[in-house]
Amino acid sequence: MEPENISGAFLRLVQIMDELREQCPWDRKQTIHTLRTLSIEELYELTDAIITEDWPGIKEELGDLFLHLLFYARIGKEQNRFTLVEVLDGISDKLIARHPHIYGDVKVNSEEDVKQNWEKLKLQEGKKSVLSGVPGSLPALVKAIRLQEKSKTVGFEWNNAGEVWKKVEEESRELEEAVSSGDTEHMEEEFGDLMFSMINYARFLRIDAETALERTNLKFIRRFTTMEETVAASGKKMTDLSLEELDAIWNAVKKKKTTD
Numbered sequence: 001m002e003p004e005n006i007s008g009a010f011l012r013l014v015q016i017m018d019e020l021r022e023q024c025p026w027d028r029k030q031t032i033h034t035l036r037t038l039s040i041e042e043l044y045e046l047t048d049a050i051i052t053e054d055w056p057g058i059k060e061e062l063g064d065l066f067l068h069l070l071f072y073a074r075i076g077k078e079q080n081r082f083t084l085v086e087v088l089d090g091i092s093d094k095l096i097a098r099h100p101h102i103y104g105d106v107k108v109n110s111e112e113d114v115k116q117n118w119e120k121l122k123l124q125e126g127k128k129s130v131l132s133g134v135p136g137s138l139p140a141l142v143k144a145i146r147l148q149e150k151s152k153t154v155g156f157e158w159n160n161a162g163e164v165w166k167k168v169e170e171e172s173r174e175l176e177e178a179v180s181s182g183d184t185e186h187m188e189e190e191f192g193d194l195m196f197s198m199i200n201y202a203r204f205l206r207i208d209a210e211t212a213l214e215r216t217n218l219k220f221i222r223r224f225t226t227m228e229e230t231v232a233a234s235g236k237k238m239t240d241l242s243l244e245e246l247d248a249i250w251n252a253v254k255k256k257k258t259t260d
Contacts, residue, residue, distance in 0.1 A: 014084065017070040032075055039068045051214055097121065119153040130154055142210050144199045161204040168197045226253045 020027040042064045049057030073084040098121050100106035101114065108114050119130050127133065130153060134146045151157070158164045175190040202209040227249050231238050238246065 013066060014070060017067065017074055021071075021074050027071075030071065030075075032072060035068060035071055035075075039065075042068060051211060051218070115149075116153045119150065139210075141195075141199065141213065144196050145203065145209060148200055148203055158200070158204070161201065164197065164201045164204050168194070168201055171197045223250065223253050226256075 042061060046061035046065060049061050073087050076082045096103045098118050101108040106117065122133065130150045131147060134143060134150060171194040175194050178186040178190040199209045202212060228238060230249055231241065
């Protein structure tokens with residue numbers, strides 16, 4: 001088997017991007033702002049493929065993302081802001097600087113040591129807070145995970161999962177009290193605190209809360225659509241059945257889908 005011609009394939013895509021930008025009316029019209037939402041969509045399509053382990057899909061979506069990255073680099077060049085070479089050199093330099101245990105004489109004993117060194121180096125580079133690297137536009141659940149991971153690197157962390165679970169129980173009681181009060185704003189606050197604690201607990205269990213919730217979403221979709229198909233096969237509509245009847249079908253679907 002011939003070795004992969006990575007540089008050739010990459011330069012081919014760069015050339016195609018340049019040709020599209022110069023010759024295609026749609027590509028010429030795009031800006032960093034019009035591309036932004038499309039890039040977000042492409043990233044979510046990649047995450048969909050990842051969670052289902054759809055490898056052909058992952059390959060395709062990676063290609064789409066590569067195109068978007070080159071698109072931004074091309075626009076950056078046109079605006080005299082930066083070049084593709086500067087982008088690539090920039091990430092290479094950053095990786096070398098932030099991995100002194102590989103490219104220097106720093107010794108590490110674990111993955112946690114690597115993470116802590118990474119955050120210390122970022123602060124030395126001028127970051128004002130270990131939390132500054134968490135994008136404000138992240139979905140709230142993902143943001144909570146990243147905030148907890150970041151704060152952990154400077155020692156702000158529970159000792160064990162048992163302590164975190166006690167916090168979950170405490171927040172659950174506080175939510176119950178808020179519900180009893182009837183104060184919507186207070187309920188929202190305590191509900192958020194409970195979710196944050198549950199996400200923290202998932203982290204201690206070495207579970208990705210975002211992935212866990214998405215798997216549950218997909219499971220619900222599979223079961224619900226199967227329930228719809230079951231009802232349709234009987235010649236009825238979902239709205240024709242009572243909640244008790246729908247619940248009985250739901251439970252039957254759950255028993256059949258033992259792999260869920």
